[in-house]
Amino acid sequence: MAGAEISVRGLEKSFGQLKAVDDLSLDIPSGEFLALLGPSGSGKSTVLMMLAGFEVPTGGAITIDGRDCTRMPPQKRNIGMVFQHYSLFPHLSVLDNVAFPLKMRGEAKAARRRRAAEALEVVRLEGYGDRMPSQLSGGQRQRVALARAIVYQPRLLLMDEPLSALDKNLREEMQLEIKRLHSELGVTVVFVTHDQGEALTMADRVAILRGGKIQQISPARELYERPANLFSAGFIGEMNMIPAQWDGSGLVLAQGDRLAPPDTALIGTAPTGAATLAIRPERLRVTAPDAPGALAATLEEVVYAGAGTLLIARLADGTEIRARIPSAGLPRLSEGERIGLAFDPDALLVYGEAAA
Amino acid sequence: MSNRPTPGRLLLMAYVYLVLIFVLAPIVVILPMAFSEPDYLTFPPEGFTFDWFGAFFGNSRWMAASVFSLKIAVLTSVVTVVVGTMATYALMRGAGRLGTLFQGLLIAPIVVPHIALAVALYLFFRQTGLSGTVTGYVMAHAIIAMPFVVFTVAAALSSVDATLEDAAMSCGASRFDAFRLVTLPLILPNVLSGGLFAFILSFDEPVISFFLAGIRDKTLPRMMFDNIEQNLTPVIPAIAVLLTGISIFVLVSAAILRRMAQSRSMPAKEA
Numbered sequence: 001m002a003g004a005e006i007s008v009r010g011l012e013k014s015f016g017q018l019k020a021v022d023d024l025s026l027d028i029p030s031g032e033f034l035a036l037l038g039p040s041g042s043g044k045s046t047v048l049m050m051l052a053g054f055e056v057p058t059g060g061a062i063t064i065d066g067r068d069c070t071r072m073p074p075q076k077r078n079i080g081m082v083f084q085h086y087s088l089f090p091h092l093s094v095l096d097n098v099a100f101p102l103k104m105r106g107e108a109k110a111a112r113r114r115r116a117a118e119a120l121e122v123v124r125l126e127g128y129g130d131r132m133p134s135q136l137s138g139g140q141r142q143r144v145a146l147a148r149a150i151v152y153q154p155r156l157l158l159m160d161e162p163l164s165a166l167d168k169n170l171r172e173e174m175q176l177e178i179k180r181l182h183s184e185l186g187v188t189v190v191f192v193t194h195d196q197g198e199a200l201t202m203a204d205r206v207a208i209l210r211g212g213k214i215q216q217i218s219p220a221r222e223l224y225e226r227p228a229n230l231f232s233a234g235f236i237g238e239m240n241m242i243p244a245q246w247d248g249s250g251l252v253l254a255q256g257d258r259l260a261p262p263d264t265a266l267i268g269t270a271p272t273g274a275a276t277l278a279i280r281p282e283r284l285r286v287t288a289p290d291a292p293g294a295l296a297a298t299l300e301e302v303v304y305a306g307a308g309t310l311l312i313a314r315l316a317d318g319t320e321i322r323a324r325i326p327s328a329g330l331p332r333l334s335e336g337e338r339i340g341l342a343f344d345p346d347a348l349l350v351y352g353e354a355a356a
Numbered sequence: 357m358s359n360r361p362t363p364g365r366l367l368l369m370a371y372v373y374l375v376l377i378f379v380l381a382p383i384v385v386i387l388p389m390a391f392s393e394p395d396y397l398t399f400p401p402e403g404f405t406f407d408w409f410g411a412f413f414g415n416s417r418w419m420a421a422s423v424f425s426l427k428i429a430v431l432t433s434v435v436t437v438v439v440g441t442m443a444t445y446a447l448m449r450g451a452g453r454l455g456t457l458f459q460g461l462l463i464a465p466i467v468v469p470h471i472a473l474a475v476a477l478y479l480f481f482r483q484t485g486l487s488g489t490v491t492g493y494v495m496a497h498a499i500i501a502m503p504f505v506v507f508t509v510a511a512a513l514s515s516v517d518a519t520l521e522d523a524a525m526s527c528g529a530s531r532f533d534a535f536r537l538v539t540l541p542l543i544l545p546n547v548l549s550g551g552l553f554a555f556i557l558s559f560d561e562p563v564i565s566f567f568l569a570g571i572r573d574k575t576l577p578r579m580m581f582d583n584i585e586q587n588l589t590p591v592i593p594a595i596a597v598l599l600t601g602i603s604i605f606v607l608v609s610a611a612i613l614r615r616m617a618q619s620r621s622m623p624a625k626e627a
Contacts, residue, residue, distance in 0.1 A: 054522055074525045087523035091541045100537075104528035148527065 003031035003188030004065050004155035006051070012059030013046050013212075020046040022212035024060070033182050033189045035203035037196060039235075043212035045160060048192045052158050053077050064156060075104070080149030080157040080187070084164060086141045088133040088148075094120070095129030098147045105152060119151040120144075122181070139170045146178070150185060157182075159191045163198065175202050196236050200224065208232050228267065230276060230351050238281050240321045244350075246275040251350060253277070254317035257295060261348040268352065276351045283347035284323035286311070286330065287340040294340030297321055302333055313339060383600055390593040397588055408594040418591075421579040425559055428490060428575065432497040432558035437551040439498070440505030441543075445535070447506075448513045463503040470500065474567040487568055493575070496564045501554035508553070508614070512546035513539075549610035556606050560599055 006028040013021040021043045028034050036044040049055040051062060053074030061070045069077055088097050099116035107115070120126055123143040133141055142162060149157055159178075163171045179202055182189050193199050199206045200220040207217040208231070215235075216228035227233035230241065244259075245252045251259045259277070289296040297313035300320075309330055311323040323341055333339065361369070385399060393403030412418050443462060447455045465473060477496050478487070486492035516539055524534035540547075562577040569578045576599075580592055 052522075052526060054525075073531075074522070075528050075530055078528075079526060081523070081526035083519055083523055085517070085519070087517065087519045089520060089524070089538050091538075100524070100529075101527035104533070152528075 002155065003186055005030045006156065006188065006190075007063040008047075008051075008060070009063075010060035011047070011050065011057055011062065013043075013050060013055060014058045020212050021050070021057075024212065024214055026207065026214065026217070028188060028190065031186050031188055033179070033191065033202060033204045035199035035206045036190065036192045036209060037199040037206050037235075038194065038209035040194060042209040044192045044194075044209045046212075047209070048158055048160055048190060051156075051190060052079060052081055078152075078154055078156075080152070080154035082142075082145045082149050082157070082159040082162045084161045086133075086145040086162075086165075088141055088144055090133055092133075093129065094125070094131050094133065094136070094144050097133065097144055098129075098151050101148065101152045116147075116151055119147040122150065122184075123147045123177075138166050139174060142166065142174055143177075146181065150181070150187070153185075153187075155187060157187045157189045159189065161192055161194065164193075164195070171198070178202065200236070208235060210235075226267070226349065227278075230278070233278050233349070233351070238322060238324075240279050240281060240284075242277040242279075242315065242319050242321065243317075244275050244277045246272050246350065246352065248272045251275065251277055253295070253315070254319070255296075255315050259293075259348070261350055262345050264346070265348040265350050266352075267349060274353050278349040278351060279343055279347055281310075281322040281324040283343050284321075284325070285342045286323065286325060286333070287342045289338040289340045291340045291342060294342040295321070296338060296340055299333055299335055299337045299339050301335060311339075313341065386593045386596050386600075390590055390597045392590050395589050397590060397593070408590040409598075411589075411591050412594055412598075418576075418579065418595075421574050421576045424490075424573050425576040428493045428497060429555045429559040431490065431494045432501055433551040433554040435494055435498045436501045436505045436554040437547055440502050440550060440554075441509050441547050444506050444509040444513060445539075448510060449518060459506070462506050465500045466503040470563040473499065474564045477564065478567040481568060488573055490573075492568055493558075493565070496568060497558035497561055498554075500561065500564070501557045504553040504557065505547075505550035508546045508550040509543060512543035516542045545613040545616045549613040552606045552610040552613075556603050560603065 006026075008024060008026040008028075011021055011024040011026075012019065024043075024047065036047060038044045046055060050057050053069070053072055053076075057070055061068060063069065064077070064079075089100065092100065095113065095116050098119050099112040102112040102115060117126070117129060120129060123146050125140060125143050125147065128136070128140065128144075133144065136144065145162070162178075163174050166174060175198060178189075178191075181187075191199075191203060200223070203220065205217060205219055206223050208215040208223070210231055216223060216232045218226075218228070223232065224236055227236060227239075233239045234241070243254060249260065251261060253259070261277075287294045295315065297315050299311060299313050301310075301312040303310040303312070304327065307327060308324050309327045311325060311333070313321050313323065315321060321341065388401045389397060389399060390408060391404050391406070392398055392401030393405050393407075440462075443458070447459050447462075473496075477492075477499075481487040481492050481496075486495070520538050520542075521531075521534040524538045525531065529537060560577055561575070562581065565575040565578040566581060569575070574582070576595070580595060583589075584592060
């Protein structure tokens, strides 16, 4: 079974004055695992609700497998959906919950029970069919919700922050479980989350949303290593952002350093003028303050955390800069000391004002 | 928390018991009078007999009034449950600002004195020919019983997660099936308990019945009033005992139903 192919064109949703989703276009190829990532209010859930059919767009179009679904009611879309709080039917047994979509499709009772039992096996809950949802743990309820969403073999599976109610260990286990299901079933998955770690771990591609617009849509690695703009850069992981001036060939920092980053460091076309130098904390090394190419800074805090140590330093112009250094081999440093922070040229990213 | 009652607590308990005695005393007084032998009301009662119950069940006029009341009460509870559940669902799952106004109208009869309602209905029904008809009674009783159904159903609906219906629709259920197969079973105990309240309210309702009674058909409470005016025999306390028994039975059933509803929807909510 192949996953659905989705095309979203100029999607828009306004609630009165507020534009929750603003001219959003997106193509999801068959079988992809796409994460919609964003802070609350970014419109990610609204996009999912429009894909599911619970919200009607105020503009634009949604096509699933070539069929226009923009205004189609949810029960006609043949989509599997896992809700944030599982939304199991409390008055039905686990088996009846899972068999519910088959019942709605007019399947005979015996076939229904057999297929529901199979779906429970897929989520590793064989033998739990006779229990009531209230007798299950959070993780088990999540698995039942998954089984109910996949039992009729939909080509598209939507998930609305399905792991946010679980504790950390269980969440990591379920992340792997959902990934396994995705590769086993070949279904297209659209997964909403506000947890960047979850998005990077699980998804083939991650779409970052802010203010109802997609900021960037890329594979996890590219998203982390080459964020398309400062919002993405700051939203995914930690990022040092140092104000600078771009003079056409080099970067001048407020404290006077002049850097010549490689062409690949420039994100988009950077016109001369105000720019931002971005560098990940784990790409920095500690050297002597006067080492060539290193940024001189005053160490303010040393936070030892086992494998790594976090250094918080300040540049002469007051910009805070963080470095995460492997603890092994790190010299003894004391607060207030002058240090140099060195980096490889390929660790640099330069954003012009337009990319802010 | 210590189990030793403080003086304030003792005082409160004494007060609560006094209120209970004040409320329940009339029922306790009427009970023995129903078994008293003389054909006039006496307290304390003299002798012991079941004759007055026999007189009630053996009299065709009493029986006709009981059947008439029963018919109205059953129809009233059906009408209130259906209309009240639909209205409450609409109020809580959709109707925006208009809903507040509509809700006010539905529950207003709880604060409007029944006598005022009765006079208004009397004038209206006299012109429309509904006085004394089953339809008239059911309409009138449905108005006073409605708030009780609205309250019990609203309490149930507020504990049922609205996304359950979304989940059902994502599984392929139509909007109506989502309500019928998911929400309705979850609120059913409260819906039925609202229906039982409506039944009791209609069955012992005296004020409106007094105004709407026709010449031929009379409800049981109206018939009791007539009887008290003419000849006051212990049949009246006997009926009062029967009515009290029915009320207690129905209210206890309603309480059990609501408890069932709670034990069913609570564990699911904690998820």
